[in-house]
Amino acid sequence: MERVVLDPAVLVSAFVSPLGNSAALWEAVRDQRIEMAICPQLLSELAGVLVRPKFRRYGTLEEVEAFVAEVARYGARFADPVDPPTVSRDPNDDYLVALSQGVEVTALVSGDKDLTEIPDSDPPILTPAAAVAQLL
Numbered sequence: 001m002e003r004v005v006l007d008p009a010v011l012v013s014a015f016v017s018p019l020g021n022s023a024a025l026w027e028a029v030r031d032q033r034i035e036m037a038i039c040p041q042l043l044s045e046l047a048g049v050l051v052r053p054k055f056r057r058y059g060t061l062e063e064v065e066a067f068v069a070e071v072a073r074y075g076a077r078f079a080d081p082v083d084p085p086t087v088s089r090d091p092n093d094d095y096l097v098a099l100s101q102g103v104e105v106t107a108l109v110s111g112d113k114d115l116t117e118i119p120d121s122d123p124p125i126l127t128p129a130a131a132v133a134q135l136l
Contacts, residue, residue: 002135003035003076005100007093007110008046010128015050015067016058021128025109028136029074037103038075041095043068078103087121090114097121107131 006025013022029036049055050064059067084098093114100108100123107124109131110116116125126134 001033001035002106003037003103004105004131004135005037005042005096005103005108007096007108007112007115008042008049009112010109011046011071012049012055013111013128015064016055021132024132024136025128030070034135036071036075037078037099037105038071039078039080039095039099041080042099043072043075046071076103088114088118097125100125106135 004025006029010022010025013020014026017023025034028034047064047068050059050067051061055064078099081095081098081102084094087094087097090112093110093112096108096110096115097118105123107126108115108121109126109128111127116127118125
């Protein structure tokens with residue numbers, strides 16, 4: 001089974017809409033067709049984003065908590081990367097690259113250009129559409 005890291009923004013997109021590539025990736029995780037690597041920092045970022053006022057119309061606090069718990073339940077848990085090296089324009093994203101490299105995933109999946117524009121990344125950084133095309 002392929003293992004991936006899904007950027008929290010991909011999971012947010014799956015929470016917001018049951019349609020599209022992000023939702024298809026989340027469904028593949030839930031159906032155990034792909035494995036998702038997670039760490040406490042990823043879960044914390046996901047929860048922090050989903051409780052922002054602009055996401056209130058997509059779910060209640062209880063629904064957000066249930067979704068984050070579901071992500072935690074389906075994810076393969078790993079420790080937070082310690083002192084991730086600077087590799088992207090946004091240092092807040094560097095832990096995702098370090099996690100991806102540290103737990104041997106097939107790909108990091110993100111729509112964030114700060115990540116997708118990193119040249120020659122190993123593992124590759126795929127957009128949700130590319131990940132669906134290559135992994136599902």
